[in-house]
Amino acid sequence: MAQEVRTVEQQTPATTESGQRPAPRPVFLPPADIYETRDSIVVLAEMPGVAPDGVDITLERRVLTIRGQSATREPAGYQRVYNEYADGDYERAFTLSENIDRDRIEATLKDGVLHLVLPKAETAKARKIELKPS
Amino acid sequence: MALSDFPRLGFDPFVELRRMQSEMNRLFSSGFSATARDFPPINIWLGDNSVVVTSELPGVTSDDVTINLQEDVLTLEGARRPKQEQDANWQRRERAYGSFSRAVQLPFRVDPDKVQARFNNGVLEIELERLEADRPKKIQIRAA
Numbered sequence: 001m002a003q004e005v006r007t008v009e010q011q012t013p014a015t016t017e018s019g020q021r022p023a024p025r026p027v028f029l030p031p032a033d034i035y036e037t038r039d040s041i042v043v044l045a046e047m048p049g050v051a052p053d054g055v056d057i058t059l060e061r062r063v064l065t066i067r068g069q070s071a072t073r074e075p076a077g078y079q080r081v082y083n084e085y086a087d088g089d090y091e092r093a094f095t096l097s098e099n100i101d102r103d104r105i106e107a108t109l110k111d112g113v114l115h116l117v118l119p120k121a122e123t124a125k126a127r128k129i130e131l132k133p134s
Numbered sequence: 135m136a137l138s139d140f141p142r143l144g145f146d147p148f149v150e151l152r153r154m155q156s157e158m159n160r161l162f163s164s165g166f167s168a169t170a171r172d173f174p175p176i177n178i179w180l181g182d183n184s185v186v187v188t189s190e191l192p193g194v195t196s197d198d199v200t201i202n203l204q205e206d207v208l209t210l211e212g213a214r215r216p217k218q219e220q221d222a223n224w225q226r227r228e229r230a231y232g233s234f235s236r237a238v239q240l241p242f243r244v245d246p247d248k249v250q251a252r253f254n255n256g257v258l259e260i261e262l263e264r265l266e267a268d269r270p271k272k273i274q275i276r277a278a
Binding site: 004031032033034035036037038042044046047048049050051071074075077078079080081082083084085109111112113 | 172176180191194219226228254
């Protein structure tokens with residue numbers, strides 16, 4: 001199970017602890033698909049506009065936080081005339097109910113979708129329990 | 135909303151209530167508009183003699199999308215296919231799958247031979263140039 005941690009609200013201006021960015025940008029909750037297989041938990045999060053070096057994933061205890069910093073792509077010399085989406089950063093946190101093998105976490109970013117494979121730790125895997133003969 | 139008399143006392147217990155109410159309104163209004171949103175969302179940028187259409191298409195590859203241009207109407211069509219996963223126990227499905235189609239009318243007629251489209255981290259960018267014959271011309275006034 002993965003429970004969502006509500007730390008950010010949609011479309012609220014970003015407040016970064018580092019203060020690297022000069023202008024505040026909107027922070028979006030990336031839509032996510034999460035599924036569990038026998039061996040791992042897989043998270044797919046949509047972060048269009050984020051380059052692979054702009055992704056930051058942390059797992060602290062059981063809280064998985066994903067952040068994506070969008071590479072600004074405003075075409076130079078152009079003026080925005082019609083607007084349906086805003087450029088911004090992404091942030092979302094989940095609490096995992098399973099113990100994760102931290103050394104084998106795999107993360108890839110392809111076509112703006114983050115693909116995260118979190119292998120379950122050996123202790124968390126389902127195990128058959130044999131009855132001891134009495 | 136009627137204001138309470140409490141500010142005179144130095145505090146207002148209704149401030150929190152009002153804040154909550156506006157917060158609720160905001161949440162509901164944004165929630166409903168999000169479901170009615172067209173996919174994919176499009177932004178249009180205008181240059182001197184060109185126009186750029188950008189669209190957020192995460193998880194869509196260039197093979198999955200077709201771009202059509204007829205006169206000044208640009209059409210984006212395609213599909214996003216879900217990954218087939220064996221014995222997966224789904225916990226959250228927020229991403230949308232299926233086919234999509236969107237048509238945009240451009241502010242002017244464009245040259246179909248000078249269209250450039252590229253994908254950048256899930257964002258499609260289409261650059262179109264205005265047709266030479268369609269560009270505004272300066273007209274000289276002849277001396278009488």
